[in-house]
Amino acid sequence: MIELNGVSKSYNGTYKAVDHLDLTVPKGEIFGFLGPNGAGKTTTIKMITGIIKPDAGQIRINGKEIGVDTIEAKKQFGYVPDSPDLFLRLKGLEYVSFMADIYGVEQEVRNSRIHSLAKRFDMLDALGDTIQSYSHGMRQKIVIMGVLVHHPEVWILDEPLTGLDPKSSYTLKEMMREHADSGRSVFFSTHVLEVAEKLCDRVAIINKGKILFCGTFPQMQEHFQSHESLESLFLELTKHE
Amino acid sequence: MNNIWLLTKIMLKNAGPLWKSKKGSGWKSILLLVAILVGMMPMVISGAWFLSGLYDGLAMIGQESALLGLGLALVSFTIFVLGIVYVLTVFYYSQDVEHFLPLPLAPREILGAKFLVALIYEYLTELILLGPLLIVFGIKSGAGLVFYLYSILLFLVVPIVPLVLASLLVMLFMRYTNIGKKKDRFRLIGGIIGLGAALGFQFFVQRQRGSMEDVEKLQQQILSGDNVLLNLATQLFPTSKLAVFALVNSGYLAGLGYLLAFILTTGAAVLLFLFAGDRLYFAGVMGVSESASKRKKVGGQDFAKLAKVRSPWWSYALKEWRMLWRTPAYMLNCLLPSLIMPVFVLIPLFGIQERGELITALSGWIEGMGGLSLAIFFAGSLFIAGMNSASATAITRDGQGFFLNKTFPISFIQLLMGKLLPGVMMSFISILFLLVAAAWFLNISPIFLLICLLVALPGVVLINVLGILIDIHMPKLAWTSEQEAVKQNLNPLFAILVALLTAGITVVLVFLTQSQGSLLSVAVMLFIVFSGLDFLLYRVLVKKGPGWIEKIEN
Numbered sequence: 001m002i003e004l005n006g007v008s009k010s011y012n013g014t015y016k017a018v019d020h021l022d023l024t025v026p027k028g029e030i031f032g033f034l035g036p037n038g039a040g041k042t043t044t045i046k047m048i049t050g051i052i053k054p055d056a057g058q059i060r061i062n063g064k065e066i067g068v069d070t071i072e073a074k075k076q077f078g079y080v081p082d083s084p085d086l087f088l089r090l091k092g093l094e095y096v097s098f099m100a101d102i103y104g105v106e107q108e109v110r111n112s113r114i115h116s117l118a119k120r121f122d123m124l125d126a127l128g129d130t131i132q133s134y135s136h137g138m139r140q141k142i143v144i145m146g147v148l149v150h151h152p153e154v155w156i157l158d159e160p161l162t163g164l165d166p167k168s169s170y171t172l173k174e175m176m177r178e179h180a181d182s183g184r185s186v187f188f189s190t191h192v193l194e195v196a197e198k199l200c201d202r203v204a205i206i207n208k209g210k211i212l213f214c215g216t217f218p219q220m221q222e223h224f225q226s227h228e229s230l231e232s233l234f235l236e237l238t239k240h241e
Numbered sequence: 242m243n244n245i246w247l248l249t250k251i252m253l254k255n256a257g258p259l260w261k262s263k264k265g266s267g268w269k270s271i272l273l274l275v276a277i278l279v280g281m282m283p284m285v286i287s288g289a290w291f292l293s294g295l296y297d298g299l300a301m302i303g304q305e306s307a308l309l310g311l312g313l314a315l316v317s318f319t320i321f322v323l324g325i326v327y328v329l330t331v332f333y334y335s336q337d338v339e340h341f342l343p344l345p346l347a348p349r350e351i352l353g354a355k356f357l358v359a360l361i362y363e364y365l366t367e368l369i370l371l372g373p374l375l376i377v378f379g380i381k382s383g384a385g386l387v388f389y390l391y392s393i394l395l396f397l398v399v400p401i402v403p404l405v406l407a408s409l410l411v412m413l414f415m416r417y418t419n420i421g422k423k424k425d426r427f428r429l430i431g432g433i434i435g436l437g438a439a440l441g442f443q444f445f446v447q448r449q450r451g452s453m454e455d456v457e458k459l460q461q462q463i464l465s466g467d468n469v470l471l472n473l474a475t476q477l478f479p480t481s482k483l484a485v486f487a488l489v490n491s492g493y494l495a496g497l498g499y500l501l502a503f504i505l506t507t508g509a510a511v512l513l514f515l516f517a518g519d520r521l522y523f524a525g526v527m528g529v530s531e532s533a534s535k536r537k538k539v540g541g542q543d544f545a546k547l548a549k550v551r552s553p554w555w556s557y558a559l560k561e562w563r564m565l566w567r568t569p570a571y572m573l574n575c576l577l578p579s580l581i582m583p584v585f586v587l588i589p590l591f592g593i594q595e596r597g598e599l600i601t602a603l604s605g606w607i608e609g610m611g612g613l614s615l616a617i618f619f620a621g622s623l624f625i626a627g628m629n630s631a632s633a634t635a636i637t638r639d640g641q642g643f644f645l646n647k648t649f650p651i652s653f654i655q656l657l658m659g660k661l662l663p664g665v666m667m668s669f670i671s672i673l674f675l676l677v678a679a680a681w682f683l684n685i686s687p688i689f690l691l692i693c694l695l696v697a698l699p700g701v702v703l704i705n706v707l708g709i710l711i712d713i714h715m716p717k718l719a720w721t722s723e724q725e726a727v728k729q730n731l732n733p734l735f736a737i738l739v740a741l742l743t744a745g746i747t748v749v750l751v752f753l754t755q756s757q758g759s760l761l762s763v764a765v766m767l768f769i770v771f772s773g774l775d776f777l778l779y780r781v782l783v784k785k786g787p788g789w790i791e792k793i794e795n
Contacts, residue, residue, distance in 0.1 A: 051647045052794050071651070072650075074648060075650040087560070090563060091547070094563065098559075101553055128535060128539040
């Protein structure tokens with residue numbers, strides 16, 4: 001569960017990247033965070049994950065406040081950043097087990113998770129190679145494995161589908177569904193609207209640091225009294241201002 | 242030509258300033274820079290003093306221009322050697338190359354811009370090497386304005402020919418050994434060969450040294466053409482003679498002639514470079530960032546080894562350790578210098594003819610001095626720890642990926658320990674090397690060595706923690722190539738300075754308070770004082786560290 005209360009962040013004292021954001025992502029839900037480029041999606045995710053500090057407001061993950069109970073809050077989530085070009089000199093397996101160490105995953109659990117994840121993502125043959133030799137999609141997959149190896153309560157992903165082939169993309173979406181169905185939460189940002197429309201239980205649309213709409217897709221259609229696709233509604237919402 | 246300027250500007254901007262200062266703390270950087278300059282003053286002053294002595298001697302026999310010849314030739318040679326490293330990293334191994342390759346640019350345009358970038362780095366080196374010489378010569382010879390004008394012009398032109406030579410060499414090598422798939426291994430071997438060459442050069446200089454220290458002897462050698470080093474340098478760069486003639490005759494029309502001739506030769510070299518570059522560069526650079534993979538399943542035993550459970554900070558340290566050794570730029574810049582250092586220290590021992598006597602004298606001195614010799618050894622350990630920039634670049638090396646650290650559920654202290662351990666270990670290994678070598682050459686008692694090692698520990702930890710502190714406050718995270726992270730970064734230099742300062746203060750304090758002190762009393766005192774400092778610093782870090790890390794936003 002993620003709760004944001006009155007969260008704001010401005011750069012250079014004037015430019016408001018995120019402006020008084022309120023948001024709740026309950027357990028068992030896939031939540032899509034949509035918005036045009038530069039809308040404040042990544043800034044919001046960085047505040048939730050403790051990378052940057054909000055100027056105002058509170059952020060709680062499973063009830064633990066990130067600015068106060070920092071380490072406990074960080075144990076609650078797994079984060080997939082938008083660029084997977086990290087730890088390139090490590091072998092895939094070294095990276096995943098590094099992540100398992102950081103999150104304190106026990107030996108037996110870790111072994112079986114690594115095996116099953118590698119199998120699902122078709123990475124069994126790549127674990128012994130350095131991440132540098134991976135393609136973009138494979139790097140994305142190893143980062144996702146590094147997160148799922150510690151089985152986080154809350155799963156936060158920044159543009160996770162970029163660069164994945166259709167099969168891996170399908171697998172990832174399947175995993176997100178399983179994750180939510182097992183009573184945990186998934187929060188992800190995207191600008192692929194079809195994915196959001198099909199996958200998400202609820203979406204929020206953010207533009208210029210403000211949330212324009214938050215709810216289910218049918219609610220959105222109801223709200224605007226139209227039966228247009230998410231794409232048209234999205235374009236409509238973000239056009240003005 | 243326009244494209245070359247454009248590219249140069251972009252490359253320089255992309256590389257960013259030498260160090261990143263946070264908003265409103267510009268004074269901090271300025272203060273540190275001033276500290277560096279002050280720290281280097283003694284070196285510069287003694288250098289100038291040596292040069293002016295040499296000038297006086299040569300002037301008596303009317304051969305003072307030989308000094309300029311020596312200087313220019315040596316500068317050219319140094320720039321050539323450094324140039325090989327710069328060209329490799331700037332031309333071939335900087336990540337921006339891949340962005341330029343698809344653009345509709347001629348190889349010579351990319352090369353021209355990269356050449357200018359490398360040239361700017363070389364100017365910095367030249368400033369330290371040639372600046373004092375030109376000024377001393379100008380003042381001593383009472384030269385006129387034209388001399389200084391020529392000096393500035395020559396200063397700008399002199400490094401071009403050596404850099405062209407270095408470029409041609411590297412481009413040829415890269416063209417015909419396009420071993421892109423094994424680029425890391427190549428970098429490693431290349432770097433080791435480079436270091437070997439540097440070592441050989443050092444050895445070579447040392448053999449000359451007996452005479453170098455003696456101004457008169459050196460003068461004789463310069464005049465009689467006996468000095469091998471000088472001969473080598475002038476033979477490699479014959480054009481530097483033109484530059485010397487231009488300077489010496491700056492008062493006459495002939496000087497202008499020589500100057501023009503020098504500039505023309507340099508221009509021809511540049512044309513040759515561009516011509517060769519058009520034919521060699523792309524063939525060598527394409528595919529240089531590919532890396533090999535096996536695509537084989539990881540078997541049971543290997544799997545168990547790699548996936549073994551470790552505590553978070555230990556796992557973090559292991560990760561750092563692996564990245565340090567596997568990234569050639571890090572290995573060459575952070576690890577090797579401190580390993581090589583002890584060897585460098587020992588080489589003079591080989592070079593000196595009366596070695597036996599010296600060793601006996603040294604051994605006797607060490608035994609006789611008691612506590613002070615321990616303090617001096619301790620100071621040496623601090624210096625070696627400072628030479629090792631693993632800690633002073635620990636934050637910077639994470640680059641744009643640093644933010645990920647902040648999402649990990651580990652305490653600041655665990656992170657710090659993980660980052661600290663590789664540096665401390667490497668420093669300690671270097672010191673062990675030095676000790677073993679010292680024990681072998683000088684007959685020092687094992688107990689003395691053991692005490693040295695024990696006492697060094699808190700000192701080494703202190704220097705490494707200070708290194709990380711420097712890097713936490715001024716990390717340079719926006720780098721585009723690993724070389725940039727460790728080489729175009731002033732933090733390692735600050736760390737060396739801090740180490741030198743600490744070492745100096747320690748020796749002076751021990752000398753003042755414990756000059757009669759026994760070995761044991763000095764050992765106990767050093768150990769207690771430095772452990773105390775470590776503890777104090779630890780308290781400060783526990784309290785302030787998390788806030789500092791939080792402030793790093795990229």
